[in-house]
Amino acid sequence: MKNFIGSRVLPDMVYHRPESMDEAKSLLNKLQQFRVVAGCTDFIPAIRRGAWRFEDGLNILAVKNVRELKGIAEQGNTVTIGAASTLSEIENSPVIKKHSPILADTVKEMASWQIRNTATIGGNLCTASPAADMAPPLLVLDAKVTVSGPDKEKTLPLNEFFRGPGQTILHSDEILTWIQFPALKKGERTFHIKMGRRNAFTLSIISLSVWLRIKDGDFEGVRIAFGAVAPTPMRAHRTEEFLKGNKVSPEIIDKGAEIAAGEVSPISDVRASAEYRKDMAYVLTKKALTACVL
Amino acid sequence: MKTTISLYVNKRKYHLDVEPRETLLEVLREKLCLISVHRGCQEGECGVCTVLLDGDPVNSCLILAVQADGARITTLEGLRKDSELHPLMKSFLEQHGFQCGYCTPGFLLTAYALLSRPKKLSEGEIREAIAGNLCRCTGYVNIVKSIEAAANQKDAGNWW
Numbered sequence: 001m002k003n004f005i006g007s008r009v010l011p012d013m014v015y016h017r018p019e020s021m022d023e024a025k026s027l028l029n030k031l032q033q034f035r036v037v038a039g040c041t042d043f044i045p046a047i048r049r050g051a052w053r054f055e056d057g058l059n060i061l062a063v064k065n066v067r068e069l070k071g072i073a074e075q076g077n078t079v080t081i082g083a084a085s086t087l088s089e090i091e092n093s094p095v096i097k098k099h100s101p102i103l104a105d106t107v108k109e110m111a112s113w114q115i116r117n118t119a120t121i122g123g124n125l126c127t128a129s130p131a132a133d134m135a136p137p138l139l140v141l142d143a144k145v146t147v148s149g150p151d152k153e154k155t156l157p158l159n160e161f162f163r164g165p166g167q168t169i170l171h172s173d174e175i176l177t178w179i180q181f182p183a184l185k186k187g188e189r190t191f192h193i194k195m196g197r198r199n200a201f202t203l204s205i206i207s208l209s210v211w212l213r214i215k216d217g218d219f220e221g222v223r224i225a226f227g228a229v230a231p232t233p234m235r236a237h238r239t240e241e242f243l244k245g246n247k248v249s250p251e252i253i254d255k256g257a258e259i260a261a262g263e264v265s266p267i268s269d270v271r272a273s274a275e276y277r278k279d280m281a282y283v284l285t286k287k288a289l290t291a292c293v294l
Numbered sequence: 295m296k297t298t299i300s301l302y303v304n305k306r307k308y309h310l311d312v313e314p315r316e317t318l319l320e321v322l323r324e325k326l327c328l329i330s331v332h333r334g335c336q337e338g339e340c341g342v343c344t345v346l347l348d349g350d351p352v353n354s355c356l357i358l359a360v361q362a363d364g365a366r367i368t369t370l371e372g373l374r375k376d377s378e379l380h381p382l383m384k385s386f387l388e389q390h391g392f393q394c395g396y397c398t399p400g401f402l403l404t405a406y407a408l409l410s411r412p413k414k415l416s417e418g419e420i421r422e423a424i425a426g427n428l429c430r431c432t433g434y435v436n437i438v439k440s441i442e443a444a445a446n447q448k449d450a451g452n453w454w
Binding site for chain 1 (some may be wrong): 422
């Protein structure tokens, strides 16, 4: 029964629930060892199956009630999402539907209604699964993330946030606070595809986001991002460079999709083989670009 | 180390001493004896532990009780009205929406939350909404029929 899910009890924990960043920062200063949690939809299952282990006495810093981490707003053409926003809040937000519909579309296909009501965007990014569904759309939106430590803050492109599977640049005393990106402008189009082993409530075998700006029949701006086909969510820079400046045509799209399949570096795992993922990178890039230009 | 939390469960207020490691599922089932909340996968995949938190369906196995401090929780027991069956339950009876019944409380609560939102639902939308509840017995067809039949009642969503 050792590997039976649910067989491992949660450790004895000390629960801290700051309501403001000031409270959170003073806790960051005070506590030696702690773990930042929000929705706990990855935290609890990981402990149950033994993937993460913690000693009794673990300090948990629950940030879901920190007021500065909530809220989705648009100001001066920049959309800001608090890291503790739940996936449902993003799905239902009129700001997101208007200024970045690709995020609402992506969230709709994540997990289940129950999970979306609890899980947060910050948690999805900080758990940093290579298949994190929120990452590809945010990457093509050119998102930046703000990270707060006990005495300072820094903002960096999301591109630089992931270091490897399950690893981010966050230090042990830092919290992801918010995510920002430019609101979608007229003439910019986005598209997202997720492929899993089943139609609902599934981990991604491969996910892909596209952002395009077309001018006079040419690809003027292109951003393409993949999930689940590399150690981290990634932008397909060579594919983007190829497409930019080229005429929008089925032949160019086909060539671009081939280049994309060459840029990804998937592994074989329980969900799919590396070869299948590479094949699907070609198929889905073609599908996404075609859908996006129509 | 125990903390005291307040929970409003099925419209009653409770003050409970809980440890941070206790999940909402454990507190509802074992401390409050609300045994309609079932234990299944313990990792938020099966939905048999579904309860409504401030009106929204959540997996109670993934919520630490301390995080639910101050929240309004609804379990299936909250849909009781003396000995009268809730119209949703009647619909599941009439349309044979359950067999062993283990997943049924979770489905009923998800359906309750779904139908309390004013929107005309297609079969596809119902199926998407219940994606977080698994059933090993029925094959889902009669569950969807039960929800559709309930949704088509003229006072759907305005029950208790």
